[in-house]
Amino acid sequence: MVEASDGPPSAESARRAVEAVWRIESARIVGALARHTGDFALAEDVAQEAVAEALVTWSRDGAPANPVGWLLTTARRRAIDSFRRRSALDERYAALAGQLGEGEASSGAASRSGADDLLWDPDRVDDDILALMFVACHPVLSPEARVALTLRVVGGLGSEEIARAFLVPVPTVQARITRAKKTIAAAGVPFELPPAEDRRERLGGVLSVLYVIFTEGSTATAGDRLLRPDVAYEAIRLARMLTALLPDQPEVHGLLALFELTAARFPARTGPDGEAVLLEDQDRRLWDRSAIRRGQAALGRASMLGRGLGPYGLQASIAACHASAPSVPATDWERVVLLYEALGRVAPSPVVELNRAVAVAMAQGPLEALSLVDELVASDRLSGSYLLPSVRGELLIRLGRPAEARAELELAARLCRNARERSVLLRKAAGLE
């Protein structure tokens, strides 16, 4: 039974073993339990109880031969207990407890034949995981709750890891998850795939949760580190899972492509002291070529589906222009401008407008770009964002107007919340005379 070869089982080795299994199997375990009990919140609760029990039991006896079966059987027993407790109040639960308990007597303990045969339905696994993603990203939940729940049940991350990823206290994450489960129960959200007419919109919701997770890793909104690659990698992993589950959805491939192509630049985006390095100053030899290739392949799959690219696919196409360019001047800026125009039509936003202005500055010149930026300033749609004054400052430098540029960059630094980005802005401002 004991698998640890290096000495007796310990709390530490048990924790690592549980973590590894949970990371790989959480979605399937919670998905199978949720389908069987019809109760997502209960499924998550009993799965967490099984994990807690594993930490104790495995550190005493070593990890079992079939850890997944062990977790599943333990969680199922907890679910039966819960149904039995409730059956005093409602006979519906007694029936559920009976159904769930079937096979228990014949198979006995935590063997592969026990829980697996009963709960593991290979033909249903994909739908279970997909349903899990849709429930975790349900619109009744707050955006923060969707992120926490997705990382917990689909990604298999612990509360500590989620707290670290989003720089919030552990109790905050725990409270968010508890609250989210209560909300789902209160709203009567069923554990099933959304009906066909809602599917498109709900998928958009799932993709935007993955996007938020990735963005947190690729440009931390707060704190003193610019990048947190592990957080971004979680989003990539989840996006890869989703492309396997929904291979005919162009935007899923588009999102994965965007992640891969953006992450490819991570090694060049920070300097030796963790400072931000702008695209124009990046050593392109440090870009991860394998990630670029994977991103281009994912973008190819999105295009091949023949339904046109959506917002994520278009952003990925822009990232692909940069990825295949040997330098900033040698970038196909005309194409980048066209892609931003298309993006502005399918997903209008002032940030897209601003990025289009940056591309226009490269393709046509800073004066044309400045007039676009000034339109944005006049429309007051990006007030409070450091991006607008920072771009305006850059354009003014290129136009040979250093005094105005300096004022803009200093304004941008005051508005910027990331310490690394702020220091770049201040250094640039100080260099202007």
Place this chain on the structure above:
Amino acid sequence: MAKYMLIMRGTDESVAKMMDTPFEQMLELMGRFNEELIRAGVLVAAEGLDDPSQGVVVDFGGETPVVTDGPYGETKELFGGYYIIDVASKEEAVEWAKRIPAMAGSKCEIRRVPGIDEFPQDNEWVVMERAWRERTGQL
């Protein structure tokens, strides 16, 4: 994240079992596992090797290398193929290795694959290797 190589080591017993298994069945068995690795987003590379009796060994024990036909050393625990996976921890690599549909008698050795970033970046040979990896997309 870190890369791990799962090194498959077969024995006479496991090779015999594999030969007895219908080819289609082997393909399905391995295919299902490979598909799981792909779906989980962890598979980087995988290869299987040809029959060891078709191999050649170059022995550097003497003054000049000695070449012999056939398998390396004892026929037990011969290197038969590998997976490279990108995972969060050694434990996760072990957990995946336990799921390999390997034949009884075979073993899997798990070793971390250090990245090029772990070598001195100012060494000219490392610089050259890095350039080759960039050209061929193997960073």
